[in-house]
Amino acid sequence: MSIKKKSLRIIPLGGLGEIGLNMMVIEYGDSAIIIDAGLMFPEDYMLGVDIVIPVMDYVRKNSDTILGIFLTHAHEDHIGALPYLLKDVNIPVYGTPFTIGIIKRKIEEFNIPGSSVVYHEVNPKNKVKLGEFELDFIRVNHSTIDGVGIAINTPVGIIIHTGDFKISYSIASEYKTDINKFAQYGNKNVLALMSDSTNVEKEGYTVDASKIGDTLRNIISNSSGRVIVALFASNIGRIKQVIKIAENLNRKIVFNGRSVETSVSIAKELGRINFNPDNEIDIKDANNYPDENLIIITTGSQGEPMSSLARMATGVHKQIKIKTDDIVILSSKFIPGNEKAITNIINTIYKRGADVIYEKISDIHVSGHAFQEELKMMINLTKPTFFIPIHGEYRHLFHHAKLAESVGLSKENIILAENGNVIEYNGNNFEINESVTTGRVLVDGKGIGDVGRSVLKERRMLSEDGLVIVTIVFDEETGIVIHGPEIISRGFVFWTQTGHLVDDAQCVILEIIEDVHAETKNRTEIIRSKIQKALTQYFNYTIRRRPVIVPIILEL
């Protein structure tokens, strides 16, 4: 065990430089805890990559001091990297019941022996004492249920981590952000506040969830046909709103799509969704009910091509095919990058004669992240001495720092940190004097981290202009060509239309072979590199494309 300094150190491993990948270590002496272990969805250039997780070497190296990992809520960008960590190290997992419910399923799917992971359910009523820390959980409202912020009592003062949050007043108190509890901490000398920067660019306040409910009720009560609502599976609050509307309007409820079904079943088990079971019917029975007595809650709000909604829209769903008089409600955000997929489905649904309601034309969704005025409120409630913006790209953190300044914090007390920075409290100030290794690990299939810059570069080149393979076999003794040059291509040109290009390329190759005398030293090497260069030039000149050239040259 390494000897650790008796000082408070906050080490973000992800989420300070991107949206997603949220993970942070907090340590004091030999006590350390982790808050969240999130994933990120791949950026466009990460071709073929499934998900991205943080480099967690620091945690693996220091696992002997880590007493627990605390999950603020059940979204992938906060829990998605956890299975990859738990397969290597054994750290107890703390979270609220719904969060634990979701992560348990994930861990099971990951084939980590269930017995090897220790789960602890936490709730806002009970504190958890671990090593040098005492943790207190503060209910926050977000786009999934059971979210918490965490107040961490350390030997040198209280740190508050907001988790992902927004403020919403007109909902059941069990879902509200507990602003009173945050305010109580405001009277206790909070050393530092770490707050969610995701929506710092948005002025004003988020729309109250009750308004979304009103709009949904309005749309659904005016509909005379089936209603199909697509949403994020984890948005249990929204699902409850829709259930309530359905019950009031005497519509039977169908849950369809794997993630919605899973999420609803966990919420039911925990008593977080309660309704008359007679009102739920199986998708197989849906067509036995009149259209006006049906509401279908489903997946596919991001335009995923194999989702239930996509299959309904294109007419390949087994039970439900979109038809005239259906109303489809996409009660979700258009996540950047998914716009085209989503609007393709919207266009398809309109062409089938149904109506579609989506966030661009109606208030049927609200972000789960606080806007500027709510962020200001959080700072004012907690009255921290220091402020560390978290959860955002650099520009979000930058704006959140400015916002904190605008409500009275002095610039020296705002820490604009990046992933890996060791933010250390020296008794007077937070300082950044060192950094630990961080970064992004690309997960592609079962491969974790083997896809790096060079593989991605090759994929990009292949994706843009395909490839051309040239096979030539020389007689080892005579140096005469006994096979080829044979040219095949993939993703480059379509044979029947531009095939002559490929034929002409053979002449280019034959000239090279003629030019390099049979007795030349390293003949195959020289020919290989000459073919590479000549064909690249030739295709660039003739058709302005740069396929990957793979010469396979054998001497037999």
Next chain:
Amino acid sequence: MSIKKKSLRIIPLGGLGEIGLNMMVIEYGDSAIIIDAGLMFPEDYMLGVDIVIPVMDYVRKNSDTILGIFLTHAHEDHIGALPYLLKDVNIPVYGTPFTIGIIKRKIEEFNIPGSSVVYHEVNPKNKVKLGEFELDFIRVNHSTIDGVGIAINTPVGIIIHTGDFKISYSIASEYKTDINKFAQYGNKNVLALMSDSTNVEKEGYTVDASKIGDTLRNIISNSSGRVIVALFASNIGRIKQVIKIAENLNRKIVFNGRSVETSVSIAKELGRINFNPDNEIDIKDANNYPDENLIIITTGSQGEPMSSLARMATGVHKQIKIKTDDIVILSSKFIPGNEKAITNIINTIYKRGADVIYEKISDIHVSGHAFQEELKMMINLTKPTFFIPIHGEYRHLFHHAKLAESVGLSKENIILAENGNVIEYNGNNFEINESVTTGRVLVDGKGIGDVGRSVLKERRMLSEDGLVIVTIVFDEETGIVIHGPEIISRGFVFWTQTGHLVDDAQCVILEIIEDVHAETKNRTEIIRSKIQKALTQYFNYTIRRRPVIVPIILEL
């Protein structure tokens, strides 16, 4: 020459089913004209594709009847396909001076002999009579200058095509949409209005351009360092606003970036930009002036990695490197799909200590397309009997149809058409009874249309998991392996980390070879297909990836 019906026929070849690709044929008997010939930028799945143009077979086949092509304005989505058409057929080109200026440069770059294209400058004061048509041009405001709508007097009535437009009052009258002229047509029995649907999802009115000017002036006058403004090169109105602010604040103006320089030079030649030439300096001299006396107008507002702004941000621009106290203004839209590239540059600029102003945080850009209230105004001004929404995906056209209904048009008089539909006027109604061939042609390098579904599918597969090439040479007589199995891969795994996978794959192949007896008929064919199948399964099982497998099997 085919014998044509004496009836009015409107045939959209693009733009009714997508944003972009705008092109339309209008014909009566043997007279036909074209309005616009636009391109579209490729969608995500069109890997390696440069641009998309409409299938123009109908125009090529009927070129003998086509009297002219009329360009509404100089944006790529209205003129970008024209060079591809003019290299095959000779049709006179009509447009306002700036539009003609831009298209001339494009045609020259395309190496179409200049003498073979006939240009006609038009303006809102003079009508053009061609065959059965008389065309009248109506000034419209848009995000480039010299835009026009077109009123087409046909033997059966007046048709109005709005072009791309919005309403803006507080600008010089030479840039305003001429609502009075549209209103005059409203008193003349307009048979049909075809109107821009791009922003039909947006409620209310566009922000007036003068407000954008105020915001820009405010930001720039409060800056004590250099100001760098990135914008769309064709947005001459915005460029003029910035020039005026610069002159008022005693800042020298630098134009940087090829497209900005071209566009400004054309506008200057035409007298559409006027300012004291002493106030413009060359980029090479920029560093001789104090920062507070400089403003740089540049390209790169979409995050293009080789643009001037990107090079300034990353520190590789020859003259200008972003530094503390610079203010960078992105006076442009975040086009969906470019978000990540744009925000990467914004983050980089912030990290260099400079400030960045962009549309998410400040009103420094306004769309060039009318919002709902302006669209309603256009319908009310022109009082058409029939309404045909144009310029949009199906959902935009659908909403524009609803909007027209909401202001009093009857549903039967609204034509929701798609590309290729022949919208024919029978004296009482517009009917769609036939369609012509339309579609999208993918342009990749010099290849026009040779990249189709199969090439794109191969590129997609290559992009996701790369490829594995297996080379085996058998002795033709003995059937013994004399070379291989040799395995090489690209974009699949990184050799040093997952190389064992590839080695293990050799065993899989050797087993197959053993299993297929040397005298088996079609031995190489059988081995090839078995390898394909077995390796696909093997890699899917071991690493959950599906690279393209290319077996090269020779018998020598």
